[in-house]
Amino acid sequence: MGTRCEGLRDSLSPIAYYEEYSHFRLDCLKIDDNKELSMSANEDLAKERARCDFNVSEITNILDGGIERTKQRKKIESIALSNGKCCDVTPEETLGPKERYENAIRKSCLYTKIVKDQVLTLTGLEVLGSNSSVLRRTADAFFKDISPFLLHLGMFVPTIMGQGTPEQQSYWLPRALDFQIIGTYAQTELGHGTFIRGLETTATYDPDTEEFVIHSPRLTSYKWWAGGLGKTSNYCIVVAQLYTQGKCYGIHPFIVQIRDEDTHMPLPGVRVGEIGPRMGFNTADNGFLGFDHYRIPRNHMLMKNSQVLKDGTYVKVASHSKLTYGTMVFVRVMLVNEVAFNLAKAATIAVRYSAVRRQSEKISGEPEPQIIDYVTQQHKLFVCIATAHALQLSSNWLWKTFSAVLADMRGGNTENLPELHALSSCLKALSTSDSAALIEQCRLACGGHGYMLSSNLPLLYSFVTATRTYEGDYTVLLLQTARFLIKAWEQAESGNPVTPTVSYMEEAVVGNKYKWNGSAEGIIKAAYYVAAGKISSSVTSIRKRMKNGKAFEDAWELTGVQLVAAAEAHCRAVICDVYRKETVRLTANSSPNVKTVMDQLNMLYLSHWALERTGDLLRYTSTTEDDIISCQQRYEELLAAIRPNAVGLVDAFDFPDEILQSTLGAYDGRVYERLMEEALKSPLNAEPVNRSFHQYLKPLMQGKL
C-alpha cells in the first residue's frame, strides 16, 4: 500500500492527486476499520439540548426577521446545500495558492449557476434585496475563504445601481446580474487608501474622440487591493480624478473594461495582476491595476451625480458633494450584518465545543467538568452570543435608517445624510472591531484545537479582522463620527435642535451628573452620559488649545485620542439603546421563557460594557463603588442563569454544518472524530515516508550529508 501512495503524487495533477488520495488515505495509515471513529452524536450535547428551557425556533425566527423569512431562508439553503458538489474533496486550506484560486472559481461558478437556475426562479430579483444576506450566508457552504465574485455582487453591481443613470443601469445591470461580465471596485491605490481625495489615477476628457484617457502617472497611483481584480474580473469600477477643459473636478467613478471578453487577455494599455499572499482573502485574487493612456468611451463615466457633456462641459447633478461616496456607505451598512453573522458562527463553534470538551478537576477526584461550567469560560463566551444579537439587531435598524435616508435623497432631500454617515461610520468601526476581538476570544476559548484551521476559527478571524481596515479604517471612521458629534454638541450648547441619535446631548449639555440605577434603561442612560462627558471633554480640549494659539486643524489633531474615544462611547450607547429597544419590541409576543432568555442576554451585554467602562462611569456619572459591586454581582448571576440555555442559544443561530465548516462546532459534537478525520486528509499523511527522509534526513542521521 505504501508504494501506491508514494508514487501517486508524481503521476497526477495536484487536484487529481488529492481526489485520488482521499479514497485510500485510511489505507495508508492502516486505521480504516478503527472503531474509535464513532459515528454517534456526543451525549453531553444531547443533554444540553434536553435541558434548554425555551423554544429554539422562536429565537431563530426573531433573528431571521419572522417565521416566513426563516422558511424562505431554509428553502434557499436547502436548494443550495442539496447540491453535493459544493463539498471539497480535500480541505481547501491544504491546496497550493493556484489550486485554491482555481477551486474557488469552480465553486463560485457552481454556486452562481444554482442561484441563477434555482434560487432566482423562487425569489425573483428579491434575491438581491432582502434575500442577499441569505445568499451571503449560504455561500459559506461553498467557501471557507472568500469567493472571487464577492466584489462583483458586493460593490460592482451596487455602484452601477447607486451611481449610474437609468440608461447606464439598463445597459450594464442585465449583463452584470447575468454574469456575462464580472467586475470589481478599484478605488484604493498603492499610495492612498484612506485619503481618497489624494488618489492619483487620472481620467482626462478628450472632446475630439469623446473619450476619457485613463492614466496611472506613477507607481503610487497603481490600483491595489480590489478583490477579484487579479485574475477574475474583465470590468471594474475605477475611481479617478476627473479632468476636463483643463480643470480637475475631483474623484469620479468610471466603468472600465480591462480584459477581452472572449480571450480574457488584459487589453492593451492595461497592466493587471494579483498582489501576492495575504493574511486572509487568499482565494479572492486581490489585484493591482495600472493604465497607460487607456481610452474609454465618454458614457462609461457613471453619470447619475455629475456629467461631462460631449463638448467637455462639467455638470453637477447631485445636491450633495459626497454622493459619489455612496457605495462605501452602503457597504459599511452591509458589513455590520456581515460581522454579526461571522461572530454568531464563531460563538456556535466555541459554545458547542465547550459543552463537549472536559478538562481539569473542579473538585479533586470528581469527573472532569465540561469546560463550559467554568465561570471564566462563560465570561469569555456568553458575551459573544449577546454581541452577535446586539449587532444583528443594530444592523437591521441601521438598514432601515439607510433605506429611509435613501428614499429622502431620491426626492432630493439630503438633510439626513450627515447623520447616516456618522452612524454608518461608527457602527462599521465598532461592529468590525468587536467581532474580530470576540472571534479571537472564541478561538482562545477552544485552547489548542481552536488553532486548527479545521476548527474554522482562524479563517473566520483572518476574514473579519480585515473588515476593521477595509471600507474605512477604524480610527479614520470614528474621527468622521467625531466631526458630526462635535458640531452637534455646539448646536445643543447654543440651544438649537439636534438630530434624533444625538438628542441625549440636549439634556447633557446642562452639566448634570447622571445618578446610576442598575436597570437596563439606567445603564443605557449612563452610557449616553459617558458619551456626552467625553464629547464635552474633547470640545474643552480643542477650545483650550485654540485659546493657546493653535489653529483649529492642529487643535483637532492634538485632541484625536479623545475624539476617537468620544465617538466610540457614543456608538456603544447607540448599540446598547437599539439592542434594548429591539429586544423589547421583538419579544413582545414571545413565550415567557424566550422573553426571559433574550432579556438575560441583553442585560448581560449592558452589564458587561458597564463593567468594561467603570472608570468612565466614575468620572462622568454619579456611579459609586457600591453600584459597580452590585453590577458585577448581577453580571455573574446572569452568567449562571444563561448557562443551561447556552447550547440552545447557539442552536438558534441555525447554522447547518455545511455553513459552519468546523470540526469543533458541528451539530452532533463529534469533535475528536472529526479532528482525526480531517487530520487524515492532510497531504502529508498520503504516504508513510516523505521523500525528504531519503533526500535529507537519512543522510543527516547517517552522517553522510
Ligand SMILES: CCCCCCCC/C=C\CCCCCCCCCCCCCC(=O)SCCNC(=O)CCNC(=O)[C@H](O)C(C)(C)COP(=O)(O)OP(=O)(O)OC[C@H]1O[C@@H](n2cnc3c(N)ncnc32)[C@H](O)[C@@H]1OP(=O)(O)O
Ligand atoms: C455567486 C458567488 C458569490 C458569493 C457571494 C455571496 C453573495 C453576496 C450577496 C450579496 C452581497 C453582500 C455584501 C456583503 C459584504 C460586502 C463585503 C464587500 C467586501 C469589501 C472589500 C473592501 C472594499 C474596499 O475597501 S473599497 C475602498 C474603501 N475605501 C474607503 O472606505 C476609504 C475611506 N475614506 C473615506 O471614506 C474618505 O476619504 C474620508 C471619509 C475618510 C474622508 O473624505 P474627504 O477627505 O473627502 O472628506 P473630509 O474628511 O474632508 O470631510 C468632508 C465632509 O464630508 C463628509 N463626508 C465624508 N464622507 C462622507 C460620506 N460617505 N457621506 C456623507 N458625508 C461624508 C465629512 O463628514 C465632512 O463633513 P463636514 O460636515 O464635517 O464637513
Ligand SMILES: Cc1cc2nc3c(=O)[nH]c(=O)nc-3n(C[C@H](O)[C@H](O)[C@H](O)COP(=O)(O)OP(=O)(O)OC[C@H]3O[C@@H](n4cnc5c(N)ncnc54)[C@H](O)[C@@H]3O)c2cc1C
Ligand atoms: C482584505 C482587503 C480587501 C480590500 N479590498 C479592497 C477593494 O476591493 N477595493 C478597494 O478599492 N480597496 C480595497 N481595500 C483597501 C482598503 O479599503 C484600505 O486598505 C483601507 O481603506 C485603509 O486604507 P489604507 O490601507 O490606505 O490605510 P492607511 O490610511 O494608510 O492607514 C494606516 C494607519 O494610518 C492611520 N490613519 C490614516 N489616516 C489617518 C487620519 N486622517 N487620522 C488618523 N489616523 C489616520 C490609520 O488609522 C491606520 O492606523 C482592501 C483592503 C483589505 C485589507
